[in-house]
Amino acid sequence: MSEWAPRRFYTQAHVVDTDGGFILHLDARPLRTPGKAPLVVPTRGLAEAMAEEWQAQSEKIDPRTMPFTRTANTAIDKVAPQHAEVADMLAEYGDSDLLCYRAESPADLVARQAAGWDPLLDWAEAQLGARLHPVTGLMHRPQPAEAVEVLRARTHALTPFELAAFHDLVALSGSLVLGFAATVPDHSAEAIWALSRLDETFQQELWGEDEEAQAAAEVKLQAFLHAHRFFAHCRTA
Structure with a gap:
């Protein structure tokens, strides 16, 4: 049985300035971590690297191909607390x-x-x-x-x-x-x-x-x- 993978539901991944840093939007939707926290990162460069990962996804989203997003999630959900x-x-x-x-x-x-x-x-x-x-x-x-x-x-x-x-x-x-x-x-x-x-x-x-x-x-x-x-x-x- 093949693993289930979420389908791509957005057209554009782009970076938006926000309080405390930068956040990635998928179309108009701000991205959140698996722990439901806003995925706000400290630099535009890091946010742009994440945006490139999301923009590169095809019909199905593969988290294994998004290491910047994965590490940012870890920083917010696991390291910060x-x-x-x-x-x-x-x-x-x-x-x-x-x-x-x-x-x-x-x-x-x-x-x-x-x-x-x-x-x-x-x-x-x-x-x-x-x-x-x-x-x-x-x-x-x-x-x-x-x-x-x-x-x-x-x-x-x-x-x-x-x-x-x-x-x-x-x-x-x-x-x-x-x-x-x-x-x-x-x-x-x-x-x-x-x-x-x-x-x-x-x-x-x-x-x-x-x-x-x-x-x-x-x-x-x-x-x-x-x-x-x-x-x-x-x-x-």
Whole structure:
């Protein structure tokens, strides 16, 4: 049995200025979230990205092809009501950041981690005010409390829309530092993603590609790139 999908009921998707931001109209009807809240977003750029998704729908509406709308719904219905809880959960990555856990061997991997990850830890100290320290092995070792608190405060300062995208940047990369780096315009999202996959890439070079693992990694990459674009739209009028 095929899945039921709502039919397209509108002719034009367009953006309208409203109190507190911008809202998408389908013909004369303002769009609402699944939780029935007005789908008001903070920038015209984000609203226009959503409008393009709705305008591109054919006879039947496929929510899977509307990631900007889906993330905006999440920001309003799920992140905003529990902003502190989401921020705290993400901030916990700072005490066990991927970039801090280094291999003991082989030497090639040790060198690759240092070359790729040390500059990001230096960047976090210079730009975020938080110095995290690398350790060898997988056993958890607490990071300096003052650094963790700085990163926590920066995470809590994000808006619900930024935090919705930031959640995926951090959760998919496994690193709070890489998540913050991905929010800076002069950092390439693809390069940040490659750094998060450094260990997997090294193993792939040793043992060859696994098609299933590659397919799963590609899905995660596309989700990461979307989160990067969504966050950028949140800060671009």
